Amino acid sequence: MSLSTVSIHDKTFECFIADEEIQSKIQVLGKKLSDDYKDLKPLFIGILNGSFMFASDLMKNVSVPAEITFIKVASYSGMKSEGKTRELIGLKENIEGRHVVVVEDIVDTGITMEGIVSQLHSAKAKSVAVASLLVKPDCLQREVTVKYTGFEIPEKFVVGYGLDYDGLGRNLKDIYQLKHD
Numbered sequence: 001m002s003l004s005t006v007s008i009h010d011k012t013f014e015c016f017i018a019d020e021e022i023q024s025k026i027q028v029l030g031k032k033l034s035d036d037y038k039d040l041k042p043l044f045i046g047i048l049n050g051s052f053m054f055a056s057d058l059m060k061n062v063s064v065p066a067e068i069t070f071i072k073v074a075s076y077s078g079m080k081s082e083g084k085t086r087e088l089i090g091l092k093e094n095i096e097g098r099h100v101v102v103v104e105d106i107v108d109t110g111i112t113m114e115g116i117v118s119q120l121h122s123a124k125a126k127s128v129a130v131a132s133l134l135v136k137p138d139c140l141q142r143e144v145t146v147k148y149t150g151f152e153i154p155e156k157f158v159v160g161y162g163l164d165y166d167g168l169g170r171n172l173k174d175i176y177q178l179k180h181d
């Protein structure tokens with residue numbers, strides 16, 4: 001059963017997308033990916049930390065041969081993200097000639113995803129597609145194509161199902177939205 005509200009640090013969040021709705025959307029995405037990548041042996045690349053739950057449930061719904069790995073994107077210290085290429089940490093696989101699907105929890109400004117996609121192209125992936133559980137279209141500042149979108153959501157902070165607020169909330173089964181009184 002979903003909790004109607006949760007308190008994390010100093011803020012209150014209300015239930016926004018329930019577990020059942022998330023799971024049924026992921027079944028649809030998994031089916032679509034299985035159709036599109038039949039015989040292509042795609043490499044799924046989950047972006048840590050936020051995508052761990054989505055990547056796990058998504059893979060259970062991919063019915064064709066596929067590999068998965070996880071990477072982190074280096075965070076920049078002290079300075080603005082604008083114009084900076086953030087290093088991809090932990091990518092051991094040779095992705096040259098591979099069909100890659102980047103698995104992300106949320107695309108907000110798109111700055112992170114733009115950097116990831118361009119680095120995967122530089123590493124000579126044969127194709128790069130993005131699967132993101134959540135997209136905030138009103139916040140996009142970059143041209144990022146998210147071919148496999150779970151939910152388009154408004155410009156409000158969300159937690160749960162992998163997403164955190166200052167380190168907490170990732171373990172919640174449902175997705176919660178910041179409550180304004």
Ligand code: IMP
Nearest residue numbers: 107108109110111112156157158163164
């Ligand atoms: P972008 O580069 O602005 O698209 O940021 C993407 C990253 O910001 C995501 O991978 C999340 O870690 C974080 N983020 C953006 N919006 C939210 C949110 O509403 N809740 C939690 N994390 C978020």
